[in-house]
Amino acid sequence: MKRAFHKTATPAERILAAADKLFYRQGIRAVGVDAVAAEAAVSKRTLYNYYPSKDDLIAAYLTARFRHLAPSDAPAREQILGNFDRLERMFADGSFRGCPYVNAVTELGDPKHAAAGIALQFKEQRRLWFRALLERLHARDPDALATQLQILVEGALASALVRGDPALARSARAAAEVLLDAAGVRRPARSVRQTRRAR
Amino acid sequence: MKRAFHKTATPAERILAAADKLFYRQGIRAVGVDAVAAEAAVSKRTLYNYYPSKDDLIAAYLTARFRHLAPSDAPAREQILGNFDRLERMFADGSFRGCPYVNAVTELGDPKHAAAGIALQFKEQRRLWFRALLERLHARDPDALATQLQILVEGALASALVRGDPALARSARAAAEVLLDAAGVRRPARSVRQTRRAR
DNA sequence: CTTCATGGAAACAGATCGGTGTAATTAATG
DNA sequence: CATTAATTACACCGATCTGTTTCCATGAAG
Structure with missing residues (x-):
């Protein structure tokens, strides 16, 4: 399970990506923190190290979805x-x-x-x-x-x-x-x- | 707790009314069957007698909200x-x-x-x-x-x-x-x- | 009175939840 | 190599969830 990983993604990023995927697909209440940790290939302990509670993770998940509308030159x-x-x-x-x-x-x-x-x-x-x-x-x-x-x-x-x-x-x-x-x-x-x- | 009740409402009706109130106010997943039974002043045993599962109760709650649009003579x-x-x-x-x-x-x-x-x-x-x-x-x-x-x-x-x-x-x-x-x-x-x- | 169905109270089963404690292991840094 | 910080694995806690079970009270019908 320790395959040479994309070193690119920091744990916090992987956790956030996992939360985004699972929270959106299955719903926030339907997904437990264990599932998020598993999806991120991270122990639950580290998850709680980065996000002290599920509510914090939820807030981070939502703010991360903030895509600022890129200014465009289209009409x-x-x-x-x-x-x-x-x-x-x-x-x-x-x-x-x-x-x-x-x-x-x-x-x-x-x-x-x-x-x-x-x-x-x-x-x-x-x-x-x-x-x-x-x-x-x-x-x-x-x-x-x-x-x-x-x-x-x-x-x-x-x-x-x-x-x-x-x-x-x-x-x-x-x-x-x-x-x-x-x-x-x-x-x-x-x-x-x-x-x-x-x- | 056995005060002379509105005899008017049958248990099934009271359960449905309680489910409607709680499910809508607090959310379906946030409300347990115990809470519905308590709100309906009914034992959990009877609740499961009328609605064999929470899913059944949810379905009944939603269909009961079906208010058929009354035909009106307004313009x-x-x-x-x-x-x-x-x-x-x-x-x-x-x-x-x-x-x-x-x-x-x-x-x-x-x-x-x-x-x-x-x-x-x-x-x-x-x-x-x-x-x-x-x-x-x-x-x-x-x-x-x-x-x-x-x-x-x-x-x-x-x-x-x-x-x-x-x-x-x-x-x-x-x-x-x-x-x-x-x-x-x-x-x-x-x-x-x-x-x-x-x- | 007996019978039987209905329902109440409460304990229980089994699972899952969010969250923590701990000891061992790994990885980076000097 | 030695030190230190990060991370893992894993057991564990208390709470809550859906659903079941047991025992008992009631009350109407025969």
Whole structure:
């Protein structure tokens, strides 16, 4: 069991990767610390050396999922709608199990748990990201529209969890387009044969 | 402890009521059968007499939450939008803990669990209810629009779970109105002073 | 009164959980 | 080599979980 390992990954990283895999796939409450330690090929003692409690590990798991939205130079409208395309890919690859933040809040229940705050942070970050793009697009009431886009994303996630259908992302995307149109965000200039971008 | 009880409620009903209260408030996995039995003022022996396993109790809890949408004679558009007003009331009363069906799917994880099927049934029922109303309104593509409204409802539920804000229901409602407008569902005739219906 | 079904109280079984204590082993560093 | 820190293996704790079992109280029907 001591095969010459990827020396690359430190124990803490392996533990976090194992927690991410198991917590997301099977649920936080369904996975014990022993299982995480085993998956990380690490003794339970070392796990508790890096993360003093399961709650700490949960918090680390959620914060590690924080992928900061990379600033892109793509057109703002495309960036917004591209979000839904990413959702569709997530739904389709079979391993989708819902939004990890919402799942954590649901599974843990306690609103005072650190996970609740982390989840709120993440959602708000994405909402503000939407809002910044909408402001750049001179949309009407960017704040309200950002909230609505966020609701669409959340709804697509939840719907795809109970239903399996990846097409739900396209439905949400279409709804987002209607909202953008209604907010005065004009479609990209498709006129001058620049339709070259194809798909 | 044998005070002259409401003879009205049969043991099975009391157990189900207790399960509903505890499962929804604290989560399915967080509540043991002992707690349900205690809340129902019933011995664990009787609980297992009526529901042979916790899974059976969970399934009964979810199916009991099936409130069949009562047919209403209110204008169809009002019926649809009224859904979001009900959401706002749910969010505001403090005891909101997310959609019980989504929660069950999340907590149990297993897609083969009976809860997954029940959740799917419920969501589809509401979607079809939307669709029927939209057909009556001669909306463009009622099926697709029904899915989008369903996504909005789901998104409002999930968002209100992590954020606490009841106003999210109003945001979702406003988005629904935009979608309805875009689908050619005209607003109710507010012209002829029939605005009497007030609020 | 006898019979039988229902249900209460409580102990129990077997498993799993989060978390700790400890002694032995390994790996890096001087 | 010697020292030290990290890590392992593994037993163990108390709590909790689902589910079962045993014994006893009740109460209605024959």
